[in-house]
Amino acid sequence: MSTLMTGIAGIRGVIGDGLSPDVIARYGAAFGTFMKGGKIVVGGDTRPSREMVRSALFSGLISVGCDIIDIGLATTPTIELMVVQHQAAGGICVTASHNPVSWNAMKFLDHRGRFLGLEDGGEVNRLFEEREFDYVGVHHLGKLRKHEEGGVEAHIKAVLENEFIDVTAIRRAQFRVALDCVNSVGNLIVPNLLHDLGCDIRKVHGDISGEFGREAEPTPENLTDLSDLVANEGMDIGFALDPDGDRLAIVNEHGQPIGEELTLALAIKHVLSLEKGPVVMNLSSSRASEDVARAAGVEVYRTPVGEAHVATEMDRVNSIIGGEGNGGVMLPGVHANRDAMVGIGLILSMLATQNQPLSVLVSRLPQYTLIKRKTPVGTLTFESIQDSLRQVFTDAQNIDTRDGMRIDLEESWIHVRPSNTEPIVRIFAEAKSKPAAQELAERATMAIKGEQA
Missing domain, CATH: 3.40.120.10 (Alpha-D-Glucose-1,6-Bisphosphate, subunit A, domain 3)
Incomplete structure (x- = not known):
């Protein structure tokens, strides 16, 4: 097929x-x-x-x-x-x-x-x-x-000139940064950006051979080499990109991946500490990002998954920052697209101006566990899956069907949607604890399997 x-x-x-x-x-x-x-x-x-x-x-x-x-x-x-x-x-x-x-x-x-x-x-x-x-x-x-x-020089110039990126503070901090650009195009720009910011760099998967060296997604389970580099070399932070450089994942100073969802939460917190304005994110992004924005007293707008949807809504509400919870940070002051280089600039600015290690800054974020699963759907229609989910989640406080089905519960949520890129259904389940998130994901998975049976 x-x-x-x-x-x-x-x-x-x-x-x-x-x-x-x-x-x-x-x-x-x-x-x-x-x-x-x-x-x-x-x-x-x-x-x-x-x-x-x-x-x-x-x-x-x-x-x-x-x-x-x-x-x-x-x-x-x-x-x-x-x-x-x-x-x-x-x-x-x-x-x-x-x-x-x-x-x-x-x-x-x-x-x-x-x-x-x-x-x-x-x-x-x-x-x-x-x-x-x-x-x-x-x-x-x-x-x-x-x-x-x-376009590398023009891109770096646009990042360094953004008002939310404190180049002077970053240079003064002299960060030691580990980098994993998965043997792809990030290696043509990120090292140059970090050098311009006065950082000392160590790399893994640092060529442009196209043989990625790890799985392409910068999810925690794929960042073992970067985590080891950070821990063994005493680096301040580690950055990992996907092959085309629009998603950013982070490893803290102890060599622990913080989860790509928190890239956006940290970037939002930094920007809103400097200027208030609306925030836009997709339906699958963590509540941590939403909580950070609401704590700053700004409006939060959700969109269907997809960069184009987020960018359009950012235009409509004149948002100052937005993105997607897969590590995609979107800053209109540079351009309203996902950009790992923008994310790197914002995170390093936050570290430099707060003068705290990343693990401390992460500990101050709202704490959630987000679980992501993929389930083949065979010949099922998504309409039948939605009907089954409604029957299972009778405790829903709100249901959004703009993009699949997002079900909000009192302290948790689940989003089930057909993938735009693979013949599967994606399940996102988030709760205050890992067992609660796992239970949510299992309820959704069983509902889909019940329809298949």
């Missing part, structure tokens, strides 16, 4: 099992047609399939008259910033983000460097399915231009 998966912001799949050169070229032509042959910025991560994907993609784009600005190896947030800097019609990130190395993907950006919304993404998919491509003659074919610098 083909693994090819389409969504509003792009397409992803396994190389040799759905994501073929033909599919890639046709999606390039569809996106280029949608962009009316405009200028397109393209970059991506270090996966071994990158050259095959890029070659097919370039063929599709050029065939409909798009000029390509090829920035080569680059993080997703760098690509997003370069779309704006080059005043391009759009951009394409060639990366499967947290998926394993056998996967690759194309993520489509609009002229603001943001992922396409529902309407625009749907139109690109329609053009692909109906093969409505505006092919051009030989004299109107697009051109390929390489941008050698890749």
Whole structure:
């Protein structure tokens, strides 16, 4: 069975099992047609399939008259910033983000460097399915231009100039920082950023070979090497990225991963200590982030999962910070996209200005346990799963069905939603204790299994 998966912001799949050169070229032509042959910025991560994907993609784009600005190896947030800097019609990130190395993907950006919304993404998919491509003659074919610098310097400059990042305090602190960029594009920018901030750096998985060296997601169970480096070398903090550099996970000075959910909570707390304003996060983000924002006296807005949804809501409410609980920090002062480099700047600023170790700062956050599970759904419809969940969670205080089903209970919540990237249902369960969170997740899992039976 083909693994090819389409969504509003792009397409992803396994190389040799759905994501073929033909599919890639046709999606390039569809996106280029949608962009009316405009200028397109393209970059991506270090996966071994990158050259095959890029070659097919370039063929599709050029065939409909798009000029390509090829920035080569680059993080997703760098690509997003370069779309704006080059005043391009759009951009394409060639990366499967947290998926394993056998996967690759194309993520489509609009002229603001943001992922396409529902309407625009749907139109690109329609053009692909109906093969409505505006092919051009030989004299109107697009051109390929390489941008050698890749946008790294401009990206670092944007981070360092942000008002919430105290460069002077960070430099004065002279932090010792351990880094795991999973042998991917984060290694092209994060060391430079940390050097500019006066940090002493030690790296693990520190090349750009594309052989990740660990599982792609920067979840606690995948950060053993980074944790050992921090503990053995006496580092102040450890940072871990996913392959395309938009998610940030953190290890404290004792070599203990704090959980990617707390990246956003810490960033929110730091920003709100300097300026008050609305905060936006998705439905699956931890209550710790919401509690921090409410304790600061600001409004909190929840959105369906997906960077595009969060960014749109941030615009609507004029939010000063937002993000997603998977380690995605979004700061409009730099750009309203997930950006690990922004997260690093904010967390180091917090450490420097508070003059406390990370473990102490984390201990002051609201304490929750968040459990994440994946469950195959077979032929089940999500409507039948929702019906079963309603029958199981009769103690619900609120139910939100904008994105799957989020059920809020008195001191806990559960969110069950079909994945946008895999043929599964994702279960998020959070409570004050691990046993309570496990019990919530088990109730949801049994409800789904009961439907399957």
